[in-house]
Amino acid sequence: MSSFTHAKDIALSFDDGLNPQQNPKAALINQQILTQLNEQQIKSIVFPSLIKIGDYQGKQLIANWGKDGHIIGNHSALHQNLNKDTVSTKHYIQAIIDADTILNTLPNYQRIYRYPFLKQGNTTEKRDAVYLWLNQNHYKIGAVSIDASDWFYNRKYLDYAKQADTAKLERLKQAYITHLLDRASYYDQLAVHTLQRSPKHVLLLHVNQINAAFLADMITAFEQADWTFVSAKQAFQDPLYMQHSQNIPAGESIIWSIAKTQGQALRYPAEDAPYELDNLKLHQLD
Numbered sequence: 373m374s375s376f377t378h379a380k381d382i383a384l385s386f387d388d389g390l391n392p393q394q395n396p397k398a399a400l401i402n403q404q405i406l407t408q409l410n411e412q413q414i415k416s417i418v419f420p421s422l423i424k425i426g427d428y429q430g431k432q433l434i435a436n437w438g439k440d441g442h443i444i445g446n447h448s449a450l451h452q453n454l455n456k457d458t459v460s461t462k463h464y465i466q467a468i469i470d471a472d473t474i475l476n477t478l479p480n481y482q483r484i485y486r487y488p489f490l491k492q493g494n495t496t497e498k499r500d501a502v503y504l505w506l507n508q509n510h511y512k513i514g515a516v517s518i519d520a521s522d523w524f525y526n527r528k529y530l531d532y533a534k535q536a537d538t539a540k541l542e543r544l545k546q547a548y549i550t551h552l553l554d555r556a557s558y559y560d561q562l563a564v565h566t567l568q569r570s571p572k573h574v575l576l577l578h579v580n581q582i583n584a585a586f587l588a589d590m591i592t593a594f595e596q597a598d599w600t601f602v603s604a605k606q607a608f609q610d611p612l613y614m615q616h617s618q619n620i621p622a623g624e625s626i627i628w629s630i631a632k633t634q635g636q637a638l639r640y641p642a643e644d645a646p647y648e649l650d651n652l653k654l655h656q657l658d
Contacts, residue, residue, distance in 0.1 A: 383607035384416040391426035404584035417604035419447035438479030445484035455491040486514035492622035515626040529582040547655035572607040
């Protein structure tokens with residue numbers, strides 16, 4: 373089957389959430405993303421981290437996702453990087469428990485855990501201890517198949533918006549969509565090579581201003597590129613997401629991880645700011 377003709381399914385997932393006490397636009401950004409998802413009839417999943425959303429007001433913004441029919445997962449209380457020596461297994465697991473205690477009262481909350489930074493442990497002991505705890509406590513892992521750098525493009529969006537540079541913002545929209553389509557194509561081709569099939573993909577995004585501004589345009593571009601949007605619930609039923617990273621350090625996209633286990637040469641970190649400089653130049657941005 374050609375990589376150019378097979379069915380390509382994709383679901384959207386959003387990390388972190390926003391704190392209205394720190395970001396005066398938090399409620400607006402949150403609602404703009406939800407409105408676009410509703411208009412496009414797409415059901416996604418959000419992974420809030422307590423340190424990102426703050427207290428009651430931020431929790432209410434996340435509750436709105438559940439009320440709109442999106443799944444609410446767990447992204448821990450402290451958003452720690454498990455690959456760092458300073459992060460212990462005990463404290464890391466406690467942060468998952470603390471988040472669950474706060475989030476489990478929200479509508480459509482499910483025990484699906486996404487590792488912050490997609491990092492799953494820098495030692496075999498840490499990696500396997502968290503896997504075991506998640507399994508014993510009936511958690512699924514909210515892995516991604518398509519990793520991307522919307523956080524990098526969001527920084528550019530905030531800079532250009534502050535400058536009120538509408539010409540740069542329009543070019544940034546095109547650069548951002550180009551980036552996401554490129555990453556989706558890359559990980560899909562990597563999946564076909566490593567799995568011999570195209571899975572139901574899950575794309576990593578964040579609750580941020582660039583997605584509030586450009587989400588509908590991005591969705592249209594993906595559909596024009598022959599991608600079909602499926603719900604996060606459908607995507608996570610793909611057996612791909614039952615697999616665990618066999619690598620140390622562990623983590624990244626689940627497809628990246630499998631390819632790494634197979635001995636393929638891959639860039640690491642998988643997604644990072646320097647990789648995007650050529651795309652910015654291509655769109656006459658700095």
